[in-house]
Amino acid sequence: MHYATIKNNDIANGPGVRVSLFVSGCTHRCPGCFNEEAWDFQYGEPFTQDTIDYILGLLAAPHIKGLTLLGGEPFEPQNQPEVVNLLRQVKETYPEKSVWAFSGYLFDQDILSGSLGAWEITDEFLSYLDVLVDGPFIAAKKDLTLRFRGSSNQRLIDVPASRKENKIVLWEDWQGNGRSIK
Numbered sequence: 001m002h003y004a005t006i007k008n009n010d011i012a013n014g015p016g017v018r019v020s021l022f023v024s025g026c027t028h029r030c031p032g033c034f035n036e037e038a039w040d041f042q043y044g045e046p047f048t049q050d051t052i053d054y055i056l057g058l059l060a061a062p063h064i065k066g067l068t069l070l071g072g073e074p075f076e077p078q079n080q081p082e083v084v085n086l087l088r089q090v091k092e093t094y095p096e097k098s099v100w101a102f103s104g105y106l107f108d109q110d111i112l113s114g115s116l117g118a119w120e121i122t123d124e125f126l127s128y129l130d131v132l133v134d135g136p137f138i139a140a141k142k143d144l145t146l147r148f149r150g151s152s153n154q155r156l157i158d159v160p161a162s163r164k165e166n167k168i169v170l171w172e173d174w175q176g177n178g179r180s181i182k
């Protein structure tokens with residue numbers, strides 16, 4: 001896998017201050033994509049154990065709430081094994097930090113169908129996720145007022161609750177309302 005960028009103080013892609021990893025490679029080719037250069041799977045730098053160690057170091061800062069995966073497409077079959085290898089180490093080291101991912105694939109129709117490579121890898125990927133923002137960016141549905149989303153078709157999915165209840169459960173920001181944000 002290759003990656004385009006790592007941001008160490010991202011406040012736009014999930015709650016709190018986060019580390020963000022933009023992986024390379026995406027086959028969706030959404031018109032109006034904000035990140036066309038990352039469609040190429042070879043774009044950017046090789047993703048190595050040194051990269052993982054660097055991310056683990058960034059996550060150590062107490063003000064960092066968690067890690068967000070974007071792209072490119074983290075759920076492309078050729079990207080999933082490396083992403084899972086990263087998340088396994090992140091969760092072992094920082095079980096309390098949240099993990100968000102953005103995908104152009106749909107959670108129910110594409111990801112849960114098991115058609116994106118080996119299901120055991122996809123299943124492990126999902127087991128580490130707190131929130132998935134799913135669906136392609138659709139320029140006609142672009143809405144700058146949406147929090148953590150580019151277009152109104154995209155959903156903020158509470159992955160643990162959805163897997164437990166076997167239906168789509170949307171993530172809600174319960175800040176100050178009894179439940180801590182993820």
Ligand code: SF4
Nearest residue numbers: 026029030033072104
């Ligand atoms: S899924 Fe994301 S990175 Fe891929 S083409 Fe669509 S907007 Fe661009």
